[in-house]
Amino acid sequence: MLMFFEKLKKLKENMLFREIKDRASPQGSRIKLGGREYVNFSSNDYLGLANHPYIINEVKKAIDEYGFGSGASRLLSGGSILHKELENKIAQFKETDSALVFNSGYATNTGIIPAITDKDDIIFSDELNHASIIDGCRLSKAETLIYRHKDLSHLEDIIRGKNAKRKVVITDTVFSMGGDIAPLDAIYNTCKKNKAMLYLDDAHGTGVLGKGRGALSHFNIKPEPWIIQMGTFSKALGSFGAFVAGSRDIIEWIINTARSFVFSTALPSCVIAASIAALELIKNDSELIKKLWENRDRAASDIKDLGYDIMESETPVIPLKTGTVEDTLRISRHLYEKGLFAPAIRPPTIIEPRIRITVTATHTDEDIERLIEALKKVN
Numbered sequence: 001m002l003m004f005f006e007k008l009k010k011l012k013e014n015m016l017f018r019e020i021k022d023r024a025s026p027q028g029s030r031i032k033l034g035g036r037e038y039v040n041f042s043s044n045d046y047l048g049l050a051n052h053p054y055i056i057n058e059v060k061k062a063i064d065e066y067g068f069g070s071g072a073s074r075l076l077s078g079g080s081i082l083h084k085e086l087e088n089k090i091a092q093f094k095e096t097d098s099a100l101v102f103n104s105g106y107a108t109n110t111g112i113i114p115a116i117t118d119k120d121d122i123i124f125s126d127e128l129n130h131a132s133i134i135d136g137c138r139l140s141k142a143e144t145l146i147y148r149h150k151d152l153s154h155l156e157d158i159i160r161g162k163n164a165k166r167k168v169v170i171t172d173t174v175f176s177m178g179g180d181i182a183p184l185d186a187i188y189n190t191c192k193k194n195k196a197m198l199y200l201d202d203a204h205g206t207g208v209l210g211k212g213r214g215a216l217s218h219f220n221i222k223p224e225p226w227i228i229q230m231g232t233f234s235k236a237l238g239s240f241g242a243f244v245a246g247s248r249d250i251i252e253w254i255i256n257t258a259r260s261f262v263f264s265t266a267l268p269s270c271v272i273a274a275s276i277a278a279l280e281l282i283k284n285d286s287e288l289i290k291k292l293w294e295n296r297d298r299a300a301s302d303i304k305d306l307g308y309d310i311m312e313s314e315t316p317v318i319p320l321k322t323g324t325v326e327d328t329l330r331i332s333r334h335l336y337e338k339g340l341f342a343p344a345i346r347p348p349t350i351i352e353p354r355i356r357i358t359v360t361a362t363h364t365d366e367d368i369e370r371l372i373e374a375l376k377k378v379n
């Protein structure tokens with residue numbers, strides 16, 4: 001049996017050892033790392049809300065009113081009336097009967113997937129779904145069948161004629177490492193035809209697609225009782241935590257059975273206040289999302305013009321296909337030396353190593369030009 005120091009040595013030898021980067025500034029398009037300022041192309045703070053003055057002010061007001069710690073799970077006394085207000089607002093935003101706040105996106109997927117599936121059920125999961133979905137499937141008693149990435153004919157092949165009490169198709173809407181969008185129109189039809197439920201992880205779609213309302217709205221699909229949507233407050237909304245939106249029955253079932261909800265302390269009210277404020281900003285300021293897409297389209301087109309392969313990116317997540325782990329680290333280091341932070345993503349997070357660039361609404365023209373100039377000089 002290998003000891004951990006030997007395992008760590010192996011990770012280092014294979015250039016797969018990961019280290020935490022501690023920021024000495026607020027999150028944003030400019031951040032301080034190790035005493036130096038960087039233009040930040042690494043965060044999921046797509047709309048630049050993580051340090052927005054309106055949100056900060058609302059958080060301060062909530063601290064004055066509700067204090068900080070929540071002290072218990074929601075089913076005890078951990079939630080405040082702000083939790084309920086946020087849930088009502090999310091249900092309205094996503095056009096569903098009901099919604100429920102979770103402590104994180106990870107807790108949402110690992111809690112809900114085992115709660116809505118049982119041993120006589122089958123889950124159909126895209127091979128590039130987020131790790132929290134994979135872990136949720138591992139915790140479920142249902143059988144999980146993996147279909148090739150966005151490959152509808154493969155999904156059709158494995159779902160057709162399958163005998164199961166319940167079939168559930170699970171997909172990311174926007175794939176977090178590739179920035180590509182799941183073909184939800186076709187997936188919706190397949191689910192309908194095969195009487196399957198559809199579980200969507202809209203973590204990177206909420207606040208970004210469909211005027212902020214997310215992937216279903218982007219595809220002009222109306223929510224149905226057999227569709228469950230989760231999303232996070234931790235990305236475009238610049239806050240923390242996550243939600244699930246769906247029919248009243250499903251949400252009540254989740255409240256009663258999702259272990260990561262039942263057995264975990266509620267988020268503090270000031271965090272909830274931040275999410276409420278972010279939601280208001282997204283609903284009332286269409287310029288934010290417009291700016292995000294202008295920046296994204298410009299960066300993606302300039303990067304492609306340099307000859308880089310941005311894979312199937314369609315969103316502000318822009319991967320640069322780099323080949324080997326060594327090349328990926330070399331390019332990321334080169335950018336870092338030029339004052340730009342865009343992380344190297346390596347196995348086991350993904351199979352194909354890449355630089356993951358995320359563009360936000362708060363990047364300036366100059367920030368994007370600096371990125372393009374630095375990418376020109378990579379050798």
Ligand SMILES: Cc1ncc(COP(=O)(O)O)c(C=O)c1O
Pocket residue numbers: 104105106107109130132172176201203204232233234241242
């Ligand atoms: C697609 C997807 N789902 C779920 C999560 C987990 O969300 P959270 O960071 O709120 O736990 C993430 C974030 O990394 C994600 O990218």
